[in-house]
Amino acid sequence: MQQITTADAIKMLAEAFDEPAARLAADVSRDSIPGWDSMGALTLMAELDERFGIELSADESKKMTHIRDVLALLKQHGALAA
């Protein structure tokens, strides 16, 4: 399993949601990120699958409401360095 740092994870999310990395932090909510729409969610799902082998269902994706939820998912799968 490839491990990344939190900064790398934020960079990945910034690319997926087309948002400046500086605006993204653990407590930022999905609602405040315009690019975290249905297409942004699909982009994130593709990244997680290809880079970490994490297959996220649409329902699981929907339940993620903050950046911290994505970070927690990465951690849970051993993809986030401590």
Place this chain on the structure above:
Amino acid sequence: MSGSLPFADRWVLLSGASSGLGRAIAIELVQRGARVVLIGRRREMLEQTAALAGAGDRTDVCMLDLQKLDDIGPTVASLAARLGRLYGLVHCAGLAQTLPLASSKPERTRSMFDVNLFAGLELARSFVRRDVVEETGGAMLWIASVYAHVGAPGQVGYCATKGAVLAATRAMALELAPRRIRVNSLSPGLVQTEMTEASGSRLSTEQWARIAALHPLGTGRPEDVARAAAFMLDPSNTWITGADLAVDGGYLIQ
């Protein structure tokens, strides 16, 4: 044995025969008197298709990874050397991935082009060789998609591959008409198969339901596509070429 049926023992190459549409097409063609070369990667699945299609002498299992494009030509040549001249080719193998534009990196899109287009072109190139196809002509059928005609969010690469398939079939139809090789395509709508379920696994139940609702006759079954495929390939159908038949429950007429 099946000489009186429409295909009269003619051989048809069929890619993507392991499951879904390909499996249904194999069964339908055998029922209509064809002998079918079942091409795919998974032997066990191909053997299941062969068993479902019936008598063992009506099918030939051919393990081939279509992403290894260089292997296709030699494989088709050896099949023809062993089985005799071939009448038909169906390129049914396909790769579908739900990827928004932001995720459509070249390597991801390229893998869909490799299977959906380039592997089919390699099969076609090998099939039309004068020492492979029947001297009196033949028939080729490509499985396209309604997404060759209309767009859909998250389907940028897939739409591109299927649009390319339609354009290529028209060009091949013209090029091969003097040799009496017909080239046609089918554009299926949403058919519940392993591939559509895998490609749509990133979609929510509601998103799936919305796509299904766009089909006035509801979603399709593999057998619906298989019957249309047999019609397009039928040797007595000598005057249809360069055509695309929508098999989509009305999806495209709206």
